[in-house]
Amino acid sequence: MKPNIMVTQPIHRDVLDKLQAVGQVVMNPGPEPWSAEEFRQHLTEAHAMMAFMPDRIDAALLQQAPRLKTIACALKGYDNFDLNACRDAGVVVSFVPDLLTEPTAELAIALALSAARNVVTGDRLMRTGQYAGWRPILYGTGLHESVVAVVGLGAVGQAIVQRLSGFGCAEILGVDPVNQDARTTPVSLEEAVQRADYLLLAVPLTPATRYMFNEHLLGQLKPGVIIVNVGRGSVINEAAVAQGLADGTIGAYAADVFEMEDWLLPDRPRDIHAGLLESDRTVLTPHIGSAVARVRRAIEHRAADNLIQALAGEVPRDVVRAVQERGVPCASVA
Structure with a gap:
């Protein structure tokens, strides 16, 4: 049978x-x-x-x-x-x-640029019917001449570094206690959050990495930093991110993964934090990293x-x- x-x-x-x-x-x-x-x-x-x-x-x-x-x-x-x-x-x-490595790395770059260049806000504006031609609005920032930290240098992290290499970043920082990438400057997580204009997270979820980006660490961020998470939702505290967006500490947050998706964690939230959904400085995608x-x-x-x-x-x-x-x-x- x-x-x-x-x-x-x-x-x-x-x-x-x-x-x-x-x-x-x-x-x-x-x-x-x-x-x-x-x-x-x-x-x-x-x-x-x-x-x-x-x-x-x-x-x-x-x-x-x-x-x-x-x-x-x-x-x-x-x-x-x-x-x-x-x-x-x-x-x-x-x-x-x-x-899944290459398409996820591509999405990380897309999210970073979308958040930094106000793509979603600009799109919403265009759909209001009120666009009357160029105006000096929606100034953002670019990857060129920015300090970018990639947290997690596994396969996805290294693929992100490869793509960043063509953008003319001022420096690419690498944070990983195990893996190295010669194209990055190895730094501690604490140094990365204090120096980086962008934090791109490609971190696996383990007992040691859950909430590695907690309220304390997020409180040390370089003001205006753009955070992109394509790793796992629960490596970052969404409530603390929402607070950082509200008080202006965090410039923008883009994510393809969320705490509510980490099913085996008994205390996981059941919904995406309302502060992320309500903020006009977030770019959120429905776990489409491999959706090619x-x-x-x-x-x-x-x-x-x-x-x-x-x-x-x-x-x-x-x-x-x-x-x-x-x-x-x-x-x-x-």
Whole structure:
């Protein structure tokens, strides 16, 4: 009998055909996630699961999934999955490590420029019907001759540095206790927040990085700094950012990730902070870092290949082994 494969979001037809060749596929027609009850019902019967960003797996859910052998994440960050619990349950977890890097880095630059050059405010103005030609308004700042700090020099951080290299920045600072990039000046986080005109965050979510940008650290910012977050929402305290925007300490905040998305954190907020939504100095996008059509298809294919390998008793190409061995319950490469 073919194994049951649970796919939690709609996937491309050619990817679905690939999975149907090896198993009985139950796919969410989307785009909304299944309800908690629907998710549990499908998980009970599943031998394999293709997971997406809104999904989470913890020990309690795994107890209701006696047949589950593998979770193939069609994403790069896997902090919404309790890897220790998966390991203990004998569930092999895989992810897609590199296909999301380039589009996420591109979006980081787009967000930085949009926030700094008042693109959203300008667009709103144009739609009022009151534009009568050029006026001396909406002056912002540019990357050229600015000090830019990239916090987190993993794959995404290094791809951001590569793109910044062509903008003529006065200096590119790099903040990472593990990774280095010869194109950056290594500095501490404290020095970065005091010197940078831009802070671009590409930080994974771990117990050590949650709220690394807290009220105290944000209080040390260079006035008018522009902050861009494409890593994980919970590395920064959104309430403190909202306060910084309100009092003028922070020049602008742009984000593609939010605290409310970090499902395994029991005390996560359930909504984006109202102060971010109400501010005219924010640029907020709905987690579209990898939302490039050809990239999403490639990610689905890679996840499907990992799933099929695991069902065949093989070690998937992108198995999450090192993180499990370190025993880190929430880790990701944003």
